[in-house]
Amino acid sequence: EVQLVESGGGLVQAGGSLRLSCVTSGFSFDDYSIGWFRQAPGKEREGVSCISSSGGTTYYADSVKGRFTISSDNAKNTVYLQMNSLKDADTAIYYCAAELSWVCSGTFFDVPMDHWGKGTSVTVSS
Numbered sequence: 001e002v003q004l005v006e007s008g009g010g011l012v013q014a015g016g017s018l019r020l021s022c023v024t025s026g027f028s029f030d031d032y033s034i035g036w037f038r039q040a041p042g043k044e045r046e047g048v049s050c051i052s053s054s055g056g057t058t059y060y061a062d063s064v065k066g067r068f069t070i071s072s073d074n075a076k077n078t079v080y081l082q083m084n085s086l087k088d089a090d091t092a093i094y095y096c097a098a099e100l101s102w103v104c105s106g107t108f109f110d111v112p113m114d115h116w117g118k119g120t121s122v123t124v125s126s
Helices: none
Strands: 003-007 010-013 018-025 033-039 046-051 058-060 068-073 078-083 092-099 120-125
Touching: 003 092, 018 033, 018 092, 018 120, 033 078, 046 068, 046 078, 058 068
Parallel strands: 010 120
Antiparallel strands: 003 018, 018 078, 033 046, 033 092, 046 058, 068 078, 092 120
């Protein structure tokens, strides 16, 4: 059974940090690119960041560039999203997703993902 399980969300003050984890199982982690998406209340889902299967390529949306860092631990089949300098606008449900056939790039977020997690909630208070 394919599973992507997000964790690490919570309530944090503006300017604070959180690290999200996406633990995967049931598929060949080394073959997939992994992306983080988010959906704020009343807004459409947007791509945040992605990392290639090798970990050698990463991409960030302009809204998080310089504040968020994506990384992967292939031994643990896990992808992380370190979020620093959090803002009110970062409040959202954060989802991780896996895609086999599309490399991590600016167009990655427009491709239908193969597998999705159920999300973890991040609330930033000012």
